[in-house]
Amino acid sequence: MEFEDDDEEEEEEESESSGAGEECTMTTISHHSFDNSFTIQIIENMKEEYGLFVWPCSVVLAEYVWHQGSRFSGAKVVELGAGTSLPGLVAAKLGADVTLTDDSERLEVLENMNRVCELNCIKCKVLGLKWGVWDAPIFTLRPKIILGADVLYDTKAFDDLFATVTFLLENSPGSVFITTYHNRSGHHLIEFLIVKWGLKCTKLLDGFSFMPSSKASKLSGNIQLAEIVLLDKAADHVT
Ligand SMILES: C[S@@+](CC[C@H](N)C(=O)[O-])C[C@H]1O[C@@H](n2cnc3c(N)ncnc32)[C@H](O)[C@@H]1O
Numbered sequence: 001m002e003f004e005d006d007d008e009e010e011e012e013e014e015s016e017s018s019g020a021g022e023e024c025t026m027t028t029i030s031h032h033s034f035d036n037s038f039t040i041q042i043i044e045n046m047k048e049e050y051g052l053f054v055w056p057c058s059v060v061l062a063e064y065v066w067h068q069g070s071r072f073s074g075a076k077v078v079e080l081g082a083g084t085s086l087p088g089l090v091a092a093k094l095g096a097d098v099t100l101t102d103d104s105e106r107l108e109v110l111e112n113m114n115r116v117c118e119l120n121c122i123k124c125k126v127l128g129l130k131w132g133v134w135d136a137p138i139f140t141l142r143p144k145i146i147l148g149a150d151v152l153y154d155t156k157a158f159d160d161l162f163a164t165v166t167f168l169l170e171n172s173p174g175s176v177f178i179t180t181y182h183n184r185s186g187h188h189l190i191e192f193l194i195v196k197w198g199l200k201c202t203k204l205l206d207g208f209s210f211m212p213s214s215k216a217s218k219l220s221g222n223i224q225l226a227e228i229v230l231l232d233k234a235a236d237h238v239t
Contacts, residue, residue: 029119030054032086034066038093041119042084043112050153051083051102051109056219057150057180060211061087064178064225065094065147067210072096078143078168080129080161081151085113088147092122099141104128132160134167142172152181155189166197169230176229178204183222198231 026046032054033039040062045052065072065087073095079088082100092098100117102109105128113126127137146168151161165177181190194201204225208216 032059032062034063034090034093040086040089040093040122041116042086043116043119044084045112051081051106052112054084054086055150056221057182057223058084058086059215059219060208060223060225061147061149061178061180062090063211063215064180064204065090069094072145075144076142076172077145077147078141079147079149080131080164081148082113083109083149085116085124087149088124089116089120089122091145091147092124096145099125099127099143101127101129104130104133104135129164130160131157131164138164138167139171141168142175143168144172144175146175146177148177148179150181151179152186152190153184155186158186158189158193162193162197162199165228166199166230169199169228176227178225178227180223180225183224194228199228200231201226201228 028044028046030042030044031039032042042054044054072091075091075096077088077091077096077098079085079091079098079100082088082102085100088098088100100113102113104110110126110128113124117124117126129135129138146165148161148165152158169175169177190201193199204227206225208219208223211219
């Protein structure tokens, strides 16, 4: 997994020492601005889980959400594998009804999501949702837009992720999954699973084309931005 610093304009650092002989954990707060409209603060922890960093895919997806403003206003949105949740928080700022989700077994990630919502005074629901697991809350989500930044990183989890995405798309007619991912070796598996689950993937703009240069210059890698829908819906569009 590549890690690039995000688009901090300024960064505060507080270190929490857990005592003699124990490892020191470093918590940082990064600031993410969207034109001159608002700034979102994210609490990150460099020594913990994947879900406690703002990954470059999240910066790109958040910027895309910001540029698609009217599409998100009033929409029901679910972010999968949200981690530090930047795209979902931008959607909430734009007036979406947002549920942030991450693996129900990663309690520190879910707790951090609540802390980030509080820090920014943004109201979102926070829900433990493990891909490929059918706990009761998933049946009532029915989002119009599903977001997922850098959720295609561990090929072992791809099938479970697509199972969950397909369920949400089927359970909420007309919905779409918008995702950013690094173009890595798992690309052929993604293509295979798109067919297996009866989906259609449309590549959207180049991940960097709409990024302000101040943000793009801090990112690297081949980041793809794609919109995934049920194949039937795509066929309806063609006819
Ligand atoms: C690479 S991180 C991306 C986090 C965030 N979306 C970002 O881009 O900054 C992957 C995220 O997926 C979550 N995740 C991994 N496996 C999962 C699973 N089986 N079910 C739900 N979430 C999972 C992790 O906890 C983590 O937050």
